[in-house]
Amino acid sequence: MxxxxxxxxxxxxxxxxxxxxxxxxxxxxxxxxxxxxxxxxxxxxxxxxxxxxxxxxxxxxxxxxxxxxxxxxGPPGELSVHVRTSLTLIEADRYFFRGVDAVELASRYAYEEVAEWLWTGSLPHGARFAAPPEALAAARRAVAALPEHSGPLDRLRVAVTAAAVADPLRFDLSEEAVLGSARSLVPTLVGALPEAAPARVGDGRLAWELWSRLTALDPDPAALDVLDLALALLVDHDLAASTLAVRVAASARAHPYAVVSAGLGALEGPLHGAAGRLAHRMLTEVLERGGAAPVVAEYLRAGRRVPGLGHRLYRGEDPRARALFGRLEGLPQAGPALGAARDVATVMARHGLHPNVDLALAVLTVSCAMPAEAGETVFAVARTAGWIAHALEEYQERPLRMRPSGHYDGPRPPRPLP
Missing domain, CATH: 1.10.1660.10 (Multidrug-efflux Transporter Regulator; Chain: A; Domain 2)
Structure with a gap:
């Protein structure tokens, strides 16, 4: 983000x-x-x-x-910015999961199926994840003990720690064991979040379970499909800061729960995970004021960036944003927020910045009466599967290979004892 x-x-x-x-x-x-x-x-x-x-x-x-x-x-001994991976390729304003166009894959398959593709290179039809009762109960108790003002990433970090303690086999780093942990951890994280509305019997998709944690509105099939698409599109995106943190932890042979904790810790930094919340608030303000121009003007006058625009890996529009905007067009309740997002993009067009996935995700969260932090929740839950995929790759590499040498630039010794 x-x-x-x-x-x-x-x-x-x-x-x-x-x-x-x-x-x-x-x-x-x-x-x-x-x-x-x-x-x-x-x-x-x-x-x-x-x-x-x-x-x-x-x-x-x-x-x-x-x-x-x-x-x-690249001075000698410095950590290389190039990490060998067969998961995600980004080029020419497109991105691919294991060589398959990621947007096409996410548009046709559910989040769980895309996660399986990323983990194993196979695509089991109708894949579903289930949370073990003991781990889910432990995670819910831990999350319930947090202060009421706790944010979604606070809850997810506590939930993953509780789930780890409930899994005595977490130190088994074989592929089969890690995949088993992954398939149970993702739904445990979702199930540990407090419900915004009473859960209804659904189709077993993770998107359905997550919906009741994000909004009190009744689950709308079309809106659920957009949420599922967002999860699938966000499952991985090369070596973002949180993913690099995950690979460093996996290089030290941390178990998969600790690996996810490392990713969540990096994600909470304001330079990585806050964009969805900021874009949501900006769109809300645009809707309240009836246009993007005065809102954008205030951002620029204050020297602040306009959230939801630009991405260092794409010259044009973020393909994830394009896919989500296309699906949101079929959602009647998304019309006002979608118009506000396009108004922002039009005002900022002269700067050469295009909408990114944060802006598209904000359209979904605003139009479905979700809180400002809902985008962070969607991003973190989706990316958990990608972090596990990177951990699986890193477990096959030489241990502790991500150990850069420090370049000391302090006072030269010897110095007198202070």
Missing amino acids: SDHAADDPPAAEGTRRLTTQEAARLLGVKPATVYAYVSRGQLSSRRDPVGRGSSFDAREVEALAGRSRREAA
């Missing part, structure tokens, strides 16, 4: 500012890419009070340029 940049503090007197063109030249990128850096929280911008464009802190741009050069150079 996208990141969130805090409001810029007032610029210190004499701070040098760069225009968009100057920043682009220094970074060696196109002007549109500079705004993509802003969208990802790597740069902050401020509207020029005299001109029409944005300006950037020269020191911040120079620091980003320096980091980019160091990452490109």
